[in-house]
Amino acid sequence: MVLAHPSLLSTVLQAVQEANIDQTTVLQFSDRPVQPQFNVPDWRSILPSASDVVQYRWLELSGRAARNRIATLNFSSGTTGLPKGVSISHYNVVANLKQIAFMTRLENPTVANARWMGFLPMYHAYGQLYSCLMCVVLDTPVYVMAKFEFPELLRSIQEYRITTIHLAPPILKMLVDRPESSQHDLSSVQDALSGAAPLSRELRYKIQDRFGFVIREGWGLTELTCAAIQTPIQLAKSGTNSVGVLLPNTECKLLTADGNLAGDGEMGEIYIRGPQVFQGYWGNEEATRETKTPDGWLRTGDIAINRQGQFWIVDRVKELIKVNGLQVAPAELEALLGENPHVADAGVVGIEMQHGEVPLAYVAVTTGSQSSITANDIEDWVAERVARHKRLTGGVIFINKVPRLASGKIERKLLKEWVKKEQAMRLSAAKL
Template sequence: MLCSIPSKLIAKTTRKLSRRRSRILMTLKSKYPPLEVPECNILSFVFPAGRKPSEKPTWIDANDPSNSLSLADMLSWVKRFAAGLDVLGVGQGETIMVFTPNHIFVPVAYLATAGSKRIFTGANPAYTVDEVAYQMKIIRAAVVLIHPSLLRQGLAAAKQAQIPISRVFQFSSVECPVQNGVRDWRDITTMASTTEAQSWQWDTLRRHRSQNTIAAVNFSSGTTGLPKGVCISHYNLVSNAIQNLANKFHNTGCSETDPGPERWLATLPLYHAYAQLWTITIASRLQASVYIMSKFVFEDYLRHIEKYNITTLQVVPPILLMLNKRPETAKYKLHSLQTILCGAAPLSPAVQTEVSQRLGVVVVQGWGMTETTCAGIMIPGRMVEDTGSIGYLLPNTEALLLDEEENEVTNDGKPGELLLRGPQVMLKYWENEIATKETLTPDGWLRTGDVAVVEDGKFWIVDRKKELIKVNGLQVAPAELEAILLLHQDIVDAAVTGIRFQDDEWPRAYVVRREHSQTTEAEVREFVATKVAKHKRLSGGIMFVPEIPKLASGKIIRKQLREWSKRDAKEMGGIMRSSL
C-alpha cells in the first residue's frame, strides 16, 4: 500500500527520475497541432458568452421522455441551487457528495457545485455503508444528496461520518416527501429568493485560477488499497473536453458548431469521470440529446436505441461483449447507430471488429484514467481500427515510455511504462501527499502504471505493470490471454491472473461460458495452447464462474481475482505442482 512507502525512498526515486528526464532529448508528442484552452470556470465553457442556452431537451429520462431538462432549464436550476448553497452556509471549497443512480438532475448538482467553486464528488450506489462512510469522512462532505432508494444506507453512513441530518437531502428526479427527517433537495433551491437566484453569477476563474481550483474529486478504482480521491480542476475539465471534441470530429466533415445528429444513450454512472466528461460537459457543449438510463438492463438498452434512433454510445467493454454475444441484439433495429466509443478497460480486437461488422458502426477505442480527467489517447474521428490500438496522443499531450530501470524506451514496439503529461493531468490526490509524489513527478509527468508499446505514434496497452504474471522469469500479460479466450465461441467473458505455489507462478483463467454450453476445461486449455508460447499457456488451470467481478467502469477487479487465486492454491495444494 502507498502509505507503507518511506518518504525518503519516494524522494530518492523522484530525484533519480528527474535526473534521467534531464537527459531525455525528445518525448513522444501529439501529432495534432496545439489547441488553445481557455482558462475559465466550467460554467463559462458550458454556457459561453453570446450563446443563448437552448430550449431543446438535452437530458432526457429514457423511461419517461416527458421528464427532461434543456440547457436553459439547466442554467436556471444551477443558479437556484448555487444561490441556495450560499444561504445554507456551504462555503467555497467545501464538498457536495451525491449517492444516487443516474437521473437527469445529477448534471445540475455537478455543474452548480463545481461552478460555484465548491467540490463535487459521487459515491458508487453499489457501495456498502462502510464504503460510503469512508468516502464521506475522507472528503468531509458538507452536504450529501441521497436517492430515496439508498436512503437507509446513506443515513447510516452519514451517521458514521457525523454529518447532521440538516445537511442530508433526498435527491431524485421527482419531488420526495420528508422521510426520517430528510428533506427534498429542492428545498435548497428555494432558500434564496427568486431575485437572488436570477442575479447569481459565477466567478469566471481567469488568470490561471482555473488551473488551481478543484471542480471535482473522483475516486480511483481502489483495486489496490483504499480508493484515492483524484482532484480535477476546472482547467482539467475544459482541456479534456476540448481535446475530446477535436478528436471526435477529426477528418469527419463535422465540427463542434455543426456536429450533425447527436442522440446519445447514457448508462455510464455519473459518479464516474467518463460519464461526467461526456454525458454532462461535452453533451452541454454540443447541445446533444442525451437519454439517461437509471440502471442498465440490456434489453431496455436495445429498446431505447431503436426507439430514440440513437447515433452514439459511450460504453465499457462488457456492453460491447453483450452486443456481440447476446441473442437479444438481433431482435432490435439498431441501424441508427453510427459510432461507439469504448473506454475505461481493455477491449479485445476481435470484439471490436465483430461488433463493428455486426452493427455496421465504427467502434472507437480510447485510453484514459481518472487521473487524466478522462482521456489521454484515442482513435481519431471515425477511423476504422482492428488491431486493438488505443490510438494517438490527444492534442497538447506528451508521453514517455520507461523500462524497468527507468531508462527511456526509444525503439518502436518495445514495451515500457507509460508516462503522460498534458493539461488534463490531475492536480493531485486528495490529502494524500505520499501517493501524489509517487504518481506525479516534479516536472508534471503522470506515472500511469500501464505498460504500452508505440509504433509510428500509435499506442497499444500491453497491461498493467503490477498485473503482469512472471512465469520462469518471463512476463505474461493477462489482457493478452483474456483477448484470446474471448475468441472462443462458447466463452462470453474471461479474466486471467497468476496462481502461485511457493516460488512458482502460472496463468490461471476464470471463464464465463455461453448459456447451455458444455465446453470443458481441457477444450479451453487446448484452444489457448494452440495460440500462445508455452510459458503463456493456462498451466494454472481454468475455473468456470457465473460472472467476472468488475467495477461499474468495466474494469476487472484484479484484487478479487488474486483472492480467488490464493483460495484455489490452498485448496489444490500440491496437485498442480505434481501435474506440471
C-alpha cells in the same frame, strides 16, 4: 451537502452517521418531486426565488485560481488496492474537454441530429465527462438511463434513434452474445467509443461487421481527468486496432524496466504530461509523490507499445505475470478467451506453482455450454493459440460471473484473494 436518490436513502443515512456528517445536509435527489422520508426533504426545497436566480453570478475563476480550485474529487477504481481520492481542478476539466472535443470533431463534422445514451456511472470519470459535460460542449442531447439494464438499453437506442454510444467492452460482448440484440433496430448508431477496459481486435471486428457502426477507442485514467489517447474517426475506419493517438497538448514517454526510453514497437510504462494531469491525491502526499514527478509527469502504471504515434495498451505493470522470466499480460489472455464461443467472460491472474508463477483463468461460460465444455477443453484451446509460456498452466476454474466494477474493469483485487485461497488448497492437498 449530500444528494441521495430516494431508493438509496437508508444506505446514505447510515453512511453519513458513520462518517459523523450532519443529517440535515442530506437531500433527496430525483427527477420528480418526492415527499420527505426520515425527515429528509426533496432537494427542491432549497431552490431560490426567481428574483434570486436572476441576480446570481457564477464565480469568476482565472489564472492560478482556475488551475488550483478543485472541481471534482473522483476516486480511482481500486481494482488492485484501496481507492484514492483524485483531485481534479476546473482547469483540468476544461482542458480535457477541449482536447477530447477537438479529437471528436477531427475529420468528423458533428453528426446531424446527434443523440447520446447515458448509462455509464457518473461517479466514474468516463461517464462524468461525457454524459455530464461533453454533451454540453458539443451541444448534443443525452438520454440518461436510471440504471443499466441491457434490454432497456436496446429499447432506448431504438426508440430515441441514438447515434453514438459510450460504453465498455463487456457491453459490446453482450451485443454479440445475447439474443436480444437481434430483436431491436440499432441502425441509428453511427459510432461507439469504447473505454475503461481493453477491447480485443476480434470483438471490434465482430461488432462492426454485424451492426455496421465504427468503434473508436480511448485510454485514460482518473488521474488524467478522463483521457490522454483517443482514436479519431478516420483512423478507426482504417481498421487499426490501436487505442489511438495522443490528444492535443499531451506529451508521452514510455520507459522500460531499466528506466530507458522505449524504442518504436518496444514495451514501456506510460508517463504522461499535459493540462489534464490531476493535482494530487486527496490527503495523501506520499502517494502523490510516488505517482507525479516534480516536473509534472504522471507515472500511469500501464504498459504500452508505440508504433509511429499509435498506441497499444499491454496491461498494468502490477498485473503482469512473470513466467520463467518472460512477461505475460492477463489482458491479452482475457481477450483471447473472449473469442471462444463457450466463454461469456474471463479473468486471468498469476498463481504460484512449484516452479514459479503461471497463468490461471477464472471463466464464466455462456448459457447452454455448462455441460458441453470442460476446463481441459479451454486449456487446450488456448494452448493452440499462444506461446508456451502464455498457456493456462495454472488451470481453468469455472465461476458464475467475473467480478467487474460498474466501469467494466475486472476487480482484480478479488481475483487475487480467490487465487490465494486456491493456492493454499492446492498446497494442502499436495502435502496430503
